[in-house]
Amino acid sequence: MNLFKNILQAQERLQNIVLLTDLNENLNLSKRYGATILLKREDQQINHSFSIRGVYNKISSLSTNEKKKGIISASAGNHAQGVALACNLLKVMGKIYMPKTTTKQKIIKIQQFGKNYIEIILVGTIFDDAYAIAAGDASIHCKVFIHPFDDLKIIAGNGTVGMEILEQYQKTIDYVFVPVEGGALGAGLSSVFKQLSPHTKIIGVETRSITTSIDHEKDISFESTDQYINKVSMNQANNLVNEILQKNLSDMVYIPKGKICTTILQLFNEEKLIVEPTGILSIAALDFYAEQIKGENVVCIVDKGTQNLERKSKIKECSLLYQGLIHYFIIEFPQPSVVLNEFVNHILGPHDKLTFFLAEKKKNNNVETDSALIKLELKDPNNILTITSKMQKKGFKYQNINKKQKFYNDMLQYSNIFKKEKELI
Numbered sequence: 001m002n003l004f005k006n007i008l009q010a011q012e013r014l015q016n017i018v019l020l021t022d023l024n025e026n027l028n029l030s031k032r033y034g035a036t037i038l039l040k041r042e043d044q045q046i047n048h049s050f051s052i053r054g055v056y057n058k059i060s061s062l063s064t065n066e067k068k069k070g071i072i073s074a075s076a077g078n079h080a081q082g083v084a085l086a087c088n089l090l091k092v093m094g095k096i097y098m099p100k101t102t103t104k105q106k107i108i109k110i111q112q113f114g115k116n117y118i119e120i121i122l123v124g125t126i127f128d129d130a131y132a133i134a135a136g137d138a139s140i141h142c143k144v145f146i147h148p149f150d151d152l153k154i155i156a157g158n159g160t161v162g163m164e165i166l167e168q169y170q171k172t173i174d175y176v177f178v179p180v181e182g183g184a185l186g187a188g189l190s191s192v193f194k195q196l197s198p199h200t201k202i203i204g205v206e207t208r209s210i211t212t213s214i215d216h217e218k219d220i221s222f223e224s225t226d227q228y229i230n231k232v233s234m235n236q237a238n239n240l241v242n243e244i245l246q247k248n249l250s251d252m253v254y255i256p257k258g259k260i261c262t263t264i265l266q267l268f269n270e271e272k273l274i275v276e277p278t279g280i281l282s283i284a285a286l287d288f289y290a291e292q293i294k295g296e297n298v299v300c301i302v303d304k305g306t307q308n309l310e311r312k313s314k315i316k317e318c319s320l321l322y323q324g325l326i327h328y329f330i331i332e333f334p335q336p337s338v339v340l341n342e343f344v345n346h347i348l349g350p351h352d353k354l355t356f357f358l359a360e361k362k363k364n365n366n367v368e369t370d371s372a373l374i375k376l377e378l379k380d381p382n383n384i385l386t387i388t389s390k391m392q393k394k395g396f397k398y399q400n401i402n403k404k405q406k407f408y409n410d411m412l413q414y415s416n417i418f419k420k421e422k423e424l425i
Contacts, residue, residue, distance in 0.1 A: 003244070004195045006156035007188060010057040011163050017089065018053055018160075019045055023168040023299070028270050033286055034294045040165055042303045043275050047113055049304050050161055051082030054184055057157030058146055059086050066144050067092045073146040074098070074134035076127045077106040078276075078304060079182075083146055084114030094146075095119045097134035099126055149182030150241050159188025165299055166196055173200050174296035175289070177282035179303060180204040180252075183241035189301075190248035201250040203289065205281040208254035253285045258322020260284050261315045279304030321402065324381030332371045332397040343374075347390045351379035 022041040029037035042050040059071060070093035073083045080096045087094035094114065098107070100122045107120060123133050138145035147154060165173070176193065180186035190202040260277045263284040267273040282300035286293065320326040343354050356375035378384060384400075391398055 003152065003156060003159070003188075003191045006152060007159040007163065007192060010053070010153070010156040011160045013057055013060055014053060014157065014160055017056055020164060020168075021045060023165060026271070029283070029286065029300075033290055033298075036297045037286070038169060038297070038299045039283075040161065040299055040301050042161065042301060043273075043279060047081040047085045049078055049082060049279075050158055050185055050301075051079055052085050053082075053160050054149075054151075054154035054157035054188070055079070055082040055146060056086040056089065057160075058151060058153035059083075059090055059092055061153050062092075062144055069141075069143050070094060071144050071146050072097070072134050072138040072141075073148070074127065074131040075148060076130075077102055077110075079148040080106075080110045080120075081113050084110045084118045087117040088114050091117065093117055093119075095121065095134075095137070095143075097121050097123055097130040097137070099124055099130050101125055149184035149187075150239065151184075152240065155184045155188045155191075155241065155244070157188070158185040159192050161185065161301065162189035162192030165189075166192070169297075169299070171297055173197060173299055175201050175203060175293055175298045177203045177205055177253075177285050177289075177298070177300045179278055179281040179301060180206055180245065180249075181278055183245055185301070185303075186249065187241045187244035191244060194248050202248055203285065204245065204249045204252045205285045206252065206254055207260065207278070207281070208256050253288050255281055255284045255288075256322060258318050259287070261318035262322055264315055265319055273302075275302060276304040320377070324384065325378050326402075327376045327378070327384055327387075328401045329374050329376070330371055330399045330401060331374060331391075342394060342396075347387055347394070348376070349379065349383050349386065352383055352387070353377045 021044045023038055024041070026037050026039050029039075045052055059067070062071075067090070071083075071087070072095045073079065074097045075083065076099060080098060083094055083096055086092075094117060096110065096114075096118060098120060102122065107122075110120060111118060123130050135145055137143070149155070162176075165176070173193075176189065178186045178189055186202070186204050193200045193202055260281065263280050264275070264277060267275070267280060267283065279302060282302065286298070286300070317326065348354060353376070354374060355377050356373070358373045360371060376384075376387065378387075388398075388400070
């Protein structure tokens with residue numbers, strides 16, 4: 001396997017097909033980190049993602065007979081947009097299997113990219129279901145299956161991002177932060193730098209929910225891994241991608257969900273830049289490397305642009321939780337009015353707010369007690385120390401459920417309640 005040779009071939013194949021996306025310094029980020037922070041804007045592609053590079057390279061390299069039969073793929077959304085666009089450009093019929101949970105907006109977008117060359121089939125509830133059925137269909141009907149990432153041509157096409165970066169920026173590049181969801185972008189890009197700029201440190205970035213250590217220990221819990229950084233072993237099922245990343249990555253960084261949400265809002269407010277959560281992972285990772293990158297030249301890959309900031313209220317809530325500016329408590333008390341009066345008059349600071357209160361009665365061993373779910377919004381994260389201290393002195397029995405493991409998943413159970421939320425103070 002000569003991956004670098006395949007990347008060079010892909011670069012020729014993709015000429016006049018993909019856009020030469022911008023690589024520009026972001027002055028706000030450069031000032032914040034005392035470094036030169038360059039953003040490679042793959043969100044500027046027609047499908048708002050680098051995925052068109054790998055998919056087009058793969059499908060265009062098929063034989064005439066293979067193209068005539070058509071292709072099959074599986075996706076949860078973003079890969080599908082690249083497949084749809086490539087099929088449309090190459091006039092190849094494609095069938096894409098997707099989970100039934102795929103949003104209507106994504107389905108419409110995929111159909112727009114693929115036009116009459118794409119058939120979307122919704123099956124199962126998760127990607128694995130769609131993947132298994134798609135692979136089976138491809139095998140039965142002897143059609144080429146377009147894998148989302150673990151394919152030499154896909155990796156090579158995505159690797160052209162690395163070639164562009166080195167052509168666009170002539171100075172030394174010290175760090176590149178790259179999202180490695182499936183891993184094809186990271187595998188291709190890191191192979192380019194390994195060949196042409198071996199001193200550059202390539203840092204892979206993922207969301208923290210799929211953390212596994214390099215020593216194959218147990219998954220790190222959500223609660224115990226705040227700001228956790230570790231080298232890892234990639235999903236062993238992705239044999240080719242895994243092999244390349246293990247050789248080429250200098251480190252892996254896992255980003256908490258709250259940090260991702262904070263970065264989304266920050267970019268929206270400062271740059272009017274709107275991207276999906278996984279599209280800004282590389283920027284979110286900079287905080288975890290703040291000391292190492294001072295004075296260095298750093299490239300961040302930005303991907304998955306979108307036209308609107310969906311679920312902004314949920315993203316804001318997640319960000320505030322991460323920053324310690326929102327806290328949820330379950331409190332036992334004698335009377336609802338007692339809790340409200342105590343919080344308003346004796347426990348909350350002058351700039352803190354009680355924004356949600358839901359009381360209910362519980363019966364345990366024939367003893368009836370009252371409890372409440374409350375939400376506090378704080379002016380300063382340090383205020384929680386004063387608040388909990390006052391609660392203890394007042395004899396309140398409480399649980400701060402922010403600190404519960406898997407808190408974010410648990411809070412989804414309260415989604416219907418939060419729709420009724422209103423400010424009380």
